[in-house]
Amino acid sequence: MNSPDIDGAGEADATPESPRESWTRTLIGFGMLMLGVFAFQTAAAKRFYIPSDSMMPTLLKGDQLVVSKYPYGWSYASLPVHGADVVEGRWFARLPERGDIVTVARREDGNDLIKRVIGLPGDTIEVSHGVVILNGTPVKRVPHGTTEIPVDENTPCDGAVQAAFRQTGADGKLYCRMPLYRETLPNGVSYDTIDLGDGDLPGGYVSPGDNFGPVTVPAGHLFLMGDNRDQSADSRFGLDRKGLGGPVPFETISGRAEVITHSLDGSGSWINPISWFTALRGNRAGTSLRPAKN
16 A cells, blocks of 8 residues: 655645735725724724823923823824814713813814813803802812923923023022912812913903803813913813814814823924933923822
């Protein structure tokens, strides 16, 4: 009995893959990867870069953080790319809590901003001499020292208003030292805000947002404010002033800020890999953005 010829038994001739088939397979794989990234950023979480000082001292320009998409359900604003038009409706909707830091799609242009939730549907909001009045009761607000923010390229502290607060520390470095106030909302959430005064600053500066309202937050809307109260275009300001145009529709909320992953001081350069590390603000990574409750 002859043994079967093992070598080459049952083999089929391999057909070389054509360049066209190779490119097609590569493009399909890339498309699937992009679809997965798009789905993840829509349904789960997305990275967010802080481009301004409006949420100081909680957030600094150059902070990079994770925004979760699912806590409040999903709307058109949950998409990584969305327009300015408000599409009504939200799936699995759950209202934010007062004090949550949220991202919001501005109705004028669709740009994503980041602010803090102050008022919920049905609340009456007023600001008098910098003090938030919620449903007729002033929000608890006490002096809480000053900021100790190192001056760097992302936080130069050299604007027309901020420059007066640049001070040299004992270490010889420049710091931005602005007055802090600890604010506590009725649900016990506390956080620091910056208030540069009510006309008693050098040069007689008066913030246009120090006096506002009263307004009642309509059903299905939220009232948002930045923690840097004198330098935040938020629900106190119209769309023509790059604000949020009053209380914002719930559909425009795109997510909740969770944690700072890392922060950059603005000194880095893409052509200098060493600067990718020297530009890191090491003391900010891992900072939780969930508000503290008393």
